[in-house]
Amino acid sequence: AMEGRCAVETWTEFGFLGTSTTPKVRFGTDVFICTGNDEVYVFSTHERKLKASNCFSVKDDLPLCCVSFSLNMTFHSCRAQSSSPDSSSIPAELKISEFLVIEADGVSSLLLVGTVLLTLSQRDSSWLMTLYKTPEQTESSSYEVLGSFSLPLVSAVVQADTESKTSVLICLHCGDTAPLTLPHGHFCLEPVLFKLLFGVEAALAKSPVILCGLPDGRLCFLPLRLPGARLRVLHSIEQPVVFVGASVVTETGPGHSQCLVAMGEQGRVVLIKTEKGRSEDGSSLAGFTEGIVSGPVQCGCLDRNCLYYSTGSDLLLLDLSEGSSGKESKERVEETSRKTLQSPTSLNVSRVVALAEPTSNTSVQLLGLSVRGQLQRISLPARRKDAGLSKLPSAQVGRSIRDLLSAIGDVCERSSVLKTAIKSKNQILRHLNQVVNISFLLTATNNTEDDPAIKEKPIRCHAMTSWSRLLQKDCLNLTCVLDNSSPFVLERGWTLSVTVFPLCCSSTAGEEISSANFSFPFQNLNSGETLEVLLPIAAAGDSSFPMTVNCSLIFSLSSLLGEQEAASSNISLPLNTLTVDWLNALQLNSPTARHKMVTFQPGSITTDPIQAFISSRQIRCSGRADRGAESGSRPEKYSASVRVSSELLKDSLVLKNSNLDPKISLSSLTVHACGPNGATVKLTAKKVGIVFSDELEVQVESSSMTAVCGLHHAVLSRIQVQTHTHTVRLNTIFREVQQNQISGALGVGMTAGQMNPGLLSVYQELRQNPLLII
């Protein structure tokens, strides 16, 4: 139940115990209490004392039926003719008119709307609402009848059941047109609900609407200022209406009531609210939500979102705002509202027969009148910010807290998941940006392939070969070094792919190209870093040299985006192509090598065969002619030679393409080595110097034809690469020479002295870069 108890403070006691009729009470700054027979008390809530009593007494046979008060505190009584009041005891602001203003039988309630006084009375066969024009001066007695509206009684049976002929009259104003301060019994209704209930005409006429609750349970309404209006039935709760009011419920509008509440004697409650989009055509409807609380209801009052009612034995609180929380479906609304209506909260105050709405805004305070005649102020325990929770039973509170906590957990989890997702997406984006940059970089250099020497790819591979012995078997390994000299980082997802295949495949054999593919995924390669991978390219005895090594970088999108998003779409960026030729594959440290003239360190394995090659000196390639002459003493039956300038040879050694260290010795050398097919080879380089002094002859000698051919090809192809650059240079020289000749031929004014230095320089240049002819 509710935490804390209601504080009940008794202000005064009137002592009208056990009167048969319910007392009439009008709350406000002054509380007017009519005991039902002959006395009216006035109590000031500010001064907290009785201002006047017995100020109004009537004859016994004409019981005072109902009282109402206008703004100027005129006291209207229906069936009473007052005796002269004791003027000394009446407060100054309270003037009680001594005359009978209206004589009408069976008036059950009164309401003052502006200058119009409304009475509701029961006639033989109908309910009659009569409108009177109140005079401007209070002293005048002319209450002019403006009109009257009647509504037939339902049946005599219903009427017989209702002993108490009390009815309720309230006045409803439409949203914006309502006056700023609403007197007692006036409410300002939210415009859409107003129009739905009472029609657009009433709204257009800016007419207040009178709503009356009858003892037969009907709720009737009358637009006050609408021509041709009639008293019509809005709804029926089928039991005497005890209370009708309007409540804000949800604090959306500026004080416009969203909910109309009617309460019957037997505890039937109807909430009337706007239900948006309920009807089949999508327009709003007025929704009537009915529920039953335990009766008998004696009185009730509303504050912003609560209905307070007294059953005589207890004062209860019904929260109306809960019903409006779930609006998803009609079932849900009904469910929640039913639940709401089934669990009113007890406030543990008994015997309250009249109630007034809370007077203060900070804490909920009710004014109540007990059956003993005690005027009480009932202060409800302070409600927490979340008003809905404080009124729930503790079990429900616990449950709802658990629900809330788990909901919070869910939300946290979801938010962290989302955060991670965002983070990873950002990562991926950054990553992709790098990838795009890199691919652009690599493809852009690809496109300008005209001059590969000038524009080298910032990411490229170098390679070195080495022999190693593994499981009694020699094999040639290639150490491939990926050099990232680009400003970008090669991140996770990149794979270095190295494809090795023979340069020339024997088409006659018809066998497949025996290519080998090696992939090296790597994690991170920062700018300036290198990655070294080792891969076997050939075993001893394999002679399918030279081999081409294609290096490329592969980026797999699936590794980045996940498999389902990028269906195996990879980005492949070719880097550079390396060639492993016979020279690279020579094995000097082979145990089969007979000559130990050349010692080598592991780091210079590729240099030594070159040096050996350079030192070899055999001019001719006529292997067949020499075979017979030299075969007796030597196993080398075939030989090939090439003449080359020492400078060119030097240059060819520093070709970046082959990654060879420029350790050269131009002294005459003879290298014995073992080829990959196991054949012994001899490389000789010696000075010949017939034409040019620095001319060298490189000779390859071997008993294996394959080895001689392979080595010869390797040497030639290296020199070819070098001559290619020389040719370019020569071309420019030739152009200059030609230019000079042409200018010489045409230039009449050009002296021979001017021409000679040009020719001289061309000549010198030609000399410095001697042409090599194979």
Added chain:
Amino acid sequence: MSHKMSQPPSLLNKWIQENNELVNKWKQQEKGRDTVRQDHNQPHLKWCSYEFHKLLGIIQGIPPNSDYTQLELAVVYNAGVCATAQAQFSEAELFLTQAAERVLQVTGGETGASDPLVCWRAVLKSVENTHLHPSVLYLVCLQWAIWLATCQLKTIQEFQEEMPSLFETLCGGVGDGAISEARSKSSNIPLMVMDPRRLIELLQICTSIALGAERLTEGQSSEALTGLQAASSLPAPRALVGYTHLLSGSCLTHMRRPQMALQCYRKALETDSRCVCALYQSMLIYRQLGNTQAEIQALRLLHSTLMLPSATDPALASTHLLSPSSLLCSQSLSSLLSVPSALSVLHSLALKCLLCGRVSEGVEHYLDLLAVLHSEDQQGLHTQDATIPRLPELYLEAGAALLMARRPADCLALCSEVISTTLELLPEKVVLEEPEERREAETRDTEGENRVAMVLWTAAAYLLQGHCHSHLKDWKQAVTHYTRCINLLVKVRLKKRDFQPQFSSADMDVQRGKDLCVLQKLKGLSLAGRGISFTQTDKLKEALRDLQLSLQAFPGIFLCTYRNLSLALCWTQQSSATEYRNLVLPSQPGDKKRMPCHLMNRINFLHPVKRNPLSQQTWINRESKLEHVLRVHSV
């Protein structure tokens, strides 16, 4: 009788004094409050009635005695009059039957007759030629009054036929004025609260009026006329004489003699200047005769008369205890005398002015009407006659009037008020039922809001706004508002399409399918309006499309545009010569003198004059006004 005088006279005198005191008190009260309305005499009357009843109880406490009989009869008369004045007829009749029995006991007549006619005959016979005769006659008068007040005209007629002599006696100076005057001077003669001569005068003329009304309702106009014309010369309050003239006029109207009826109504007005019903009836005759100027004049007079403060008082307010209004309460008479409320009259006046071209005057009346509706003063609003259109329609009519008076800004404001009221409640789609299933009366009475009406109101408001904007030459805005109108109208689905409005037939039942008719007309008007707006913005393709659609929706509207020469030129320029030929040329009136079709339509709509002409097809009228606006605009 003289031996009875030995009885203590003090008792008799005391009672007479008591009675006289009561009567004097009453008369004093009446004099003091003669300006105050009758309602406020009610408590006093009640008190008097109570006191007379008490006194009567005391008097009847002793056995019937001839010495007291005269006093008793006087007290019975007084108590009976008071009871009748409070409409407690059964109580009054009980007094009368008790008194009759006691008289018969005194005179030794035959008692026990249950039929009041038989009973009264016996009583009169028994008291013939005694001093009690006049007193008994007064009681018969009271009985007559009760019969009249309870509308038992048949009984009165029987009574008249059976005892014509009695009536002659009664009518020919029963009261014997001189004697009663002399009597009233003396203190030991019981006084009466109401002079019996006044009562008889009142009864005579009221009976004539009630009978006349009854006969008129039954269709016996000529019989009623003779009776009423005879009654018009009777001595009576002016208002009642006015009624006789008025009812004579009504008889003549039924006999199709409108000019003579007008004479009678004029006589009624001359007799009683507050006879608003006569004004109203003459207005109806002018309307029937097609005399618009006179009709407007009559409407204006009627309205100003109704607005007089005295008009709210009952016309037959009298200082007598028994007022003519309490005696004339028959249904047929009240329906004959019914006059629409001031508001309704004002509306009719405004509409009439507007329709006959007195636009500025009409606008003034409409503005007055709106002012009355929004005034805090509740006067005149609490009438239950439903003859003025529903409020949004009234707003729209006023808006149309304002537009016709070239006040588009005001029109826009009124329309936007209507739109803002209905906008939140507009359904997404709405079904227009088969015309036979819904009648005007039901539409008005349906619980909750009629969705179709709401859509039509809003659409009409948009249409008017479109007209306003095109009037202001703001074509873009005009297109916007016409489009809104069209968009709203297409939400209305027709449940049954077999009913096609036949606008050409003059005897078309406008009641049926009114909504459908309005819907089609609104469609036609809005499409035509948009079409015209499009031509102004050089979107001729769209214009042509809209105008063609308009022609499909409501053929009459299109005719408004054929006069637009520039439009026709546009079409020919647009090589739409065939369309022009197909659409425009057939609708050109061959005979220049012939009235354009849309005007004929309008006249057809305006034509029906019903029993209550004020409740005519205001919707249709308004639409024709809109049409008129459009026509004016497009030319």
